Amino acid sequence: MPHETPAPVLGPPTRHERILKVLDRLLYDREFREAFTADGPAGRRLGLDADLVDAFGRVDLHELALVGRNIRSEVVSGGTGTGPGLKGAFPRTLDELRERRGVAVNQVAERFIASPSFQRFRDVPFSPYGRGTTLPECFHRFMAGRPPELDPRGELEPLIHHEAAAAVVRAVATGAHATFDVTLAHTAFHGGVLCGFRAYGEAPGAWRLEPTMFLAGGGRCVIGTARRPLYEALTAFLDGRLDVLAPRVRASLEERVRAWGLR
Secondary structure: OOOOOOOOOOOOOOHHHHHHHHHHHHHHOHHHHHHHHHHOOOOOOOOOOHHHHHHHOOOOHHHHHHHHHHHHHHHHHOEOOOEOHHHHHOHHHHHHHHHHHOOOHHHHHHHHHOOHHHHHHHOOOOOOOOOOEOHHHHHHHHHHOOOOOOOOOOOOHHHHHHHHHHHHHHHHHOOHHHOOEOOOOOEEEEOOEEEEEEOOOOOOHHHOOOOEEEEEEOOEEEEEEOOHHHHHHHHHHHOOOHHHOOHHHHHHHHHHHHHHOOO
């Protein structure tokens, strides 16, 4: 019989691991932080294990509130590791959320920061989940989950994806892929070039979302309207599947890729 390696048996989390988990929530979950400030570490709303209450008994509440505001500010406006922030990457999405739901950008950021989707970003490059993903992709993941207080029917997803894809290819063009993985829907790497295409046919006409191609490679990015046949020919060219392309098409694509500076 073939030898099977038994799965590792994971024991209960250590005290140190539990302390880090509580600290994580204090930094990123506003409701948890406010309950801690109001009731102290022994408060019932927190539900801390008895052996952790003393560990958090000397937390500076003023400093804690300041750190929380700083984190939100960086996510909203950009800062170390966050790129352009939500305002820079999702201006149209934030406008729709404000007009449709009456939700201000700071409220959006607080909900996003407290969500599991944000964890894919903030622990980079030491995340237990892997290298993590860019902030725009994490925000798309969060909103694609249809948060009930923001977009319960997922109506904004096409717009969010368009803005996220544009932000991701710009990040990859600046070298972010050395730190972050890219798993955004409708994108993949072909021959070392990040490629994405989506027709956005389900988007309302008022948004004016045309079929769009997103490319990043060689320190450059290209974002523009395109048709699927061109995109499929381009990805075949980048993958080295030249036999499926007519000679004149290969020559045209080679010229385009060179002009775009993708290779």
